[in-house]
Amino acid sequence: MRHAAAAGAIFKRDLLLFASYRARLFTTFFTMAVSLTLFYYVSRLVTSKQVGSPDEYYAFVVVGLIIFGVLTSTLSTPVATLRAELQAGTFERMVLSPFGPVRAIASLLLFPLALALVVGVASLLYAAIVFGLDLRWETVPLAVPAAALGALAFAPFGLVMTALVVLFKQTNAGATLVITGVTLLAGVYFPVALLPDWIEWASQVQPFTPAVDLLRNLLVGTDLPDPAWVALLKLFGFTALMLPVSLACLRAAVARSRRQGTIIES
């Protein structure tokens, strides 16, 4: 319970800091609206066997954009926050707290994920109200636990990125590389079936593709390439395997930095 309170305190701190910049909320939603509007008009130009009608492509890409937002928040925001903490000297208090640096760093993922989910819901509503996106209302509630599972499956990438920040201080390039790779391989903007055979395997060995497939099915009724349990099994399996590994990486990075004396920068 006390650990939950400590994680909640980090969430609250991040929320207060976010809210202290009044323009941030506006720019977050404005960027989302512009992006959805832009893709609506692009979708009017798209008709193909793989993606169907313009409306079907729009539904496809809206869900892709939401997942992409979650991915970016998991990978980029905690890295940037941790960098700022290291430079401001505030990370020192995390290291020297009974809650500890590993739990504190893992808690950095909470607010960005929650924000990404809120923006995701707002995106669906905007696309539905303004552009008539046809939501599959009977399965929409199931998207909530599916999104939570997807977020858990993405968390190991965020944790590894923060471990790299602890070790090397700069990992923006790494986060950008992963995000770019996922954009290409996970079927965010186009179906992975369009990829050449020699690279298509890469879309099956990470959690992003099953997460977008599952959420597309639950939110807008896009057909799944395999039965739903296959996507669920992939997400569960990836989480069960990679979460302990990524936490071990983070623990090792913190321990090494303490030994080297580089755990803080100020």
Add this chain to the structure above:
Amino acid sequence: MDAAVEPIDAAPEGTAALELRGVVKSWGDQHVLREVDLALDPSTVVAIAGRNGAGKTTLLRVASGLILPERGAVRLDGLDPERDRTEFQSRLGYLSAGNSGLYARLKAEHHLELATKLALMPRRERRPAIERALQAFELEQLCGRRVDRLSMGQRQRLRLALSFVHQPSVVLLDEPSTSLDQDGRALVQQALNDLKARGGCAIVCVPTGGEPLPVVDRVLELSEGRLL
């Protein structure tokens, strides 16, 4: 008064609140701490003086468990900073040098709330602890103010409040008088007196030539990596 600080070998096993035993730390080829031994009894405040770059901050960082020594051991009430990390940190209060470690856009009260939760304090103890810390450092009128609207001295008082809010038994303060006026220094003096009264101990780093607080029992000089 001098008996409060003894070479570690002379201290009976398990009586010192904070012990450093044969601590060695280098930065590259620069040997900052060479076999440093120190044992602090309960109700003791020791000042460590030294020139700039003598290694005072490194000594406090090692003593706090923030960084680990290459050789040697640190014990707080017999606890190891790695093996018993949670318990070790819950008994420790630490103030770094300078004015860093605050969120410019957060209010003072939010800092203290965060600190009590990171300290894993029980819910019922958090609010009284915050109020005690606000009172101890005369921050009651400032608790609703954002850090970027506080003066440097007020920020230092907040940093001190954060170091004491969870009622640690051992406190390590790196140049606590930075930016403080006479009233602020008196508050530090009072906080250390209260700490001693409840059996706690503290190390306070001061620059060579700096005037140690009257509460200090003994001043040690850190020179060439050794405590004299």
